[in-house]
Amino acid sequence: MDHFDFKQAPLYTTRYGMAFLGDSLDFLRQLPDASIDLIMTSPPFALKRKKEYGNVHATEYIDWFMDFALEFYRVLKDTGSLVVDIGGSWIPGQPTRSLYHFELISALSDRAGFHLAQEFFWYNPSKLPSPAEWVTVRRIRVKDAVNMVWWLSKTPHPKANNRRVLKPYSESMKKLLENGYKAKLRPSGHDISENFSKNNKGAIPANLLVLANTDSNGSYLRQCREQSIKPHPARFPHGLPEFFVQFLTDPGDVVLDPFAGSNVTGEVAENNERHWLAFELVERYLRTSRFRFPDEAQPAPLFDLYELEEAGFEEETKEAHQEMSREFFALVRALHEQFVQDNISMNDLSERFSLEENDVIELFKLLSLSVPDFPR
């Protein structure tokens, strides 16, 4: 990754990757031409903002996306791929669908020059029925549980190898391989040759990916739970980037997620020994995404910065608190214990530790926000 030279330091690094905080367009512009093997991403979706009606905003969304798309095209190698996971959208207030994701794919081809290598469908069986008004109340639409995943490429021949994403054979296919198959003409007239009984170490997958979004054992969700932090609301399951990382790249290749969110792509790339770059605009998402790399040297963040902000902490205080070490927290804990157990008044306590009474209160408030088991 030595050939990447960014003006800004990464928020964190791992053995294989670097995570940057800020507008992805700024970082993309700093990347050399033809330097990325795979862009795997789930962009922010259109029609999410309030007061958005009809398809007018779809056009705005596509214009917004095109600035990124042109950069994606430039930074991809000729053998590279762009994989975009994009959910459909309902037109607010009526039981009909927006066409924005179809318009987007059409613009990615017409305006940015991408080829559609293949479309995939991600079926999430654990998706809750929505929008409730049409699906569960009036019962005039069915559950919307499939996302389109567009696999685009810079040339008609991106690097790909389906042997790396084989699925285990079905039980009937395993039996057939064990017992052998006698070549014969099927009732349809279709001739199935002896090759059919050759063991290819797995079945070629279809373009329908069935993946429930129910990961709960990973270090990201565990640490979010432990630190009472709200996880990123739109994470994709590991299986999704994993399929494309394995299918479209080799170990040592570079994978980029320009809308990284909680950085599932980075985690998958790391585990598969691919280099990765993650760009994300929202600080709390990127900071907490570090939870995905528990073995890395940097300490995990102690606070949910978003909650600190909501609780009215000033920017300066926030930054100062970020620098504080765990030892400092141990000290504040001890202070609090004295306050509770020894029944020392706030006044005595602040005098004993040469602190303003208000500072002591702020410190306790901070600790109770950031440490779930802190006595209140």
Ligand SMILES: C[S@@+](CC[C@H](N)C(=O)[O-])C[C@H]1O[C@@H](n2cnc3c(N)ncnc32)[C@H](O)[C@@H]1O
């Ligand atoms: C759908 S989420 C991605 C979730 C991610 N795939 C995951 O599994 O956690 C889209 C992300 O894009 C981020 N985003 C939006 N505009 C951005 C920009 N201009 N630069 C970088 N990130 C941006 C949002 O903050 C959001 O976290």
